[in-house]
Amino acid sequence: MEATSTTSSAVHTDVFIKMVLSNWEQQNYRLNKFFDALTDSQFEAEVAPGRNRGIYLLGHLTAVHDSMITLLGLGQKLHPELEEPFIKNGDTPGSNPFSLADLKQYWQEVSSFLTAHFATMPAEAWFTGHSAVSAEDFAKEPHRNKLNIVINRTIHLSYHLGQLIFLKQK
Amino acid sequence: MEATSTTSSAVHTDVFIKMVLSNWEQQNYRLNKFFDALTDSQFEAEVAPGRNRGIYLLGHLTAVHDSMITLLGLGQKLHPELEEPFIKNGDTPGSNPFSLADLKQYWQEVSSFLTAHFATMPAEAWFTGHSAVSAEDFAKEPHRNKLNIVINRTIHLSYHLGQLIFLKQK
Numbered sequence: 001m002e003a004t005s006t007t008s009s010a011v012h013t014d015v016f017i018k019m020v021l022s023n024w025e026q027q028n029y030r031l032n033k034f035f036d037a038l039t040d041s042q043f044e045a046e047v048a049p050g051r052n053r054g055i056y057l058l059g060h061l062t063a064v065h066d067s068m069i070t071l072l073g074l075g076q077k078l079h080p081e082l083e084e085p086f087i088k089n090g091d092t093p094g095s096n097p098f099s100l101a102d103l104k105q106y107w108q109e110v111s112s113f114l115t116a117h118f119a120t121m122p123a124e125a126w127f128t129g130h131s132a133v134s135a136e137d138f139a140k141e142p143h144r145n146k147l148n149i150v151i152n153r154t155i156h157l158s159y160h161l162g163q164l165i166f167l168k169q170k
Numbered sequence: 171m172e173a174t175s176t177t178s179s180a181v182h183t184d185v186f187i188k189m190v191l192s193n194w195e196q197q198n199y200r201l202n203k204f205f206d207a208l209t210d211s212q213f214e215a216e217v218a219p220g221r222n223r224g225i226y227l228l229g230h231l232t233a234v235h236d237s238m239i240t241l242l243g244l245g246q247k248l249h250p251e252l253e254e255p256f257i258k259n260g261d262t263p264g265s266n267p268f269s270l271a272d273l274k275q276y277w278q279e280v281s282s283f284l285t286a287h288f289a290t291m292p293a294e295a296w297f298t299g300h301s302a303v304s305a306e307d308f309a310k311e312p313h314r315n316k317l318n319i320v321i322n323r324t325i326h327l328s329y330h331l332g333q334l335i336f337l338k339q340k
Contacts, residue, residue, distance in 0.1 A: 012182065012183050012186070012297060013182050015297065015312050015313050015315070016182065016186045018313040019313045019315070019317065019318045019321060020321070022313060023318075023321050023322065023325060027325060047218070048217070048218035048219075048336045049218075049219070050340060051336060051340075127182060127185065142185050143185050143186075143188040143189045143192060145185070145189070147186075147189065148189045148193075151189060151190070151193050151321065151324075152193065154325055155193060155197060155324055155325055155328045156328070158325045158326070158328045158329040158332070159328040159329065159331060159332035160332055161329060161332070162328070162329035162330055162331070162332035162333045163332045163333060163336075166218045166221060166333075170220060170221075
């Protein structure tokens, strides 16, 4: 009985990680496919009247995913300079000092960094606390682990993808 | 060693279910709070020019969550009549035969049904295949389980929440 239980639970751990990462990959695939089909002028347009521009959301998603590097204990942010214009501030005139080409490159760098590190993360490490939860809180709320960051950021990506698609003609 | 491993994996299973359900609950909480603050005329407006109306997205989310009842093996859909206007068809003039009051009630019914059943679902049942995956495919792809449906539908909800928020004045 115990052997069966151990085997069954070990399978679960691999399955959990696969569930979360496959949803993350699927949403990133959709977003990248969408970005690839967008023209420069579409990136410069607002997703809806008076709302964020495509280029702002590209910077925002890059900044949020860059923050995952520190949250997941994978190293230092690749582009900490994005936090001020794309997380602390909204999309206001003159608030973005970066070109579309630069932001596209940063997005690729951050995405590649995360993909490479996710592929080699030991299974147990996914279930340790992320860097923004204290050891005390994590002991009480063990679901606030690194894998949960990936679920949460997948949901966040999808929220903005739902807005970005308005940049395309119907 | 084996005892430790079993304990650790058992903790994972509970933690993992908690991760998925807490993200589901959090997004539903945000959406319900948003719906509660929306006026009837805001529900009738398009989220962006030429895009879906709020009332259509309410019907769409209700229909998609209603489908979770069968996918998760919890019973029959409560409102199968929503599939034709809100899943098979887009938001076209005259395509919605339901009043806002009816749709709000259906949304509450479906949400309450899922909440009650999620609370009593045995842990192991979450890791069985959902009703749209064959036994053969599930043997090869065990991540296509019932809990994965909840992750996926949470991501779907967030996609449309990102659009719905445009109904509110900035």
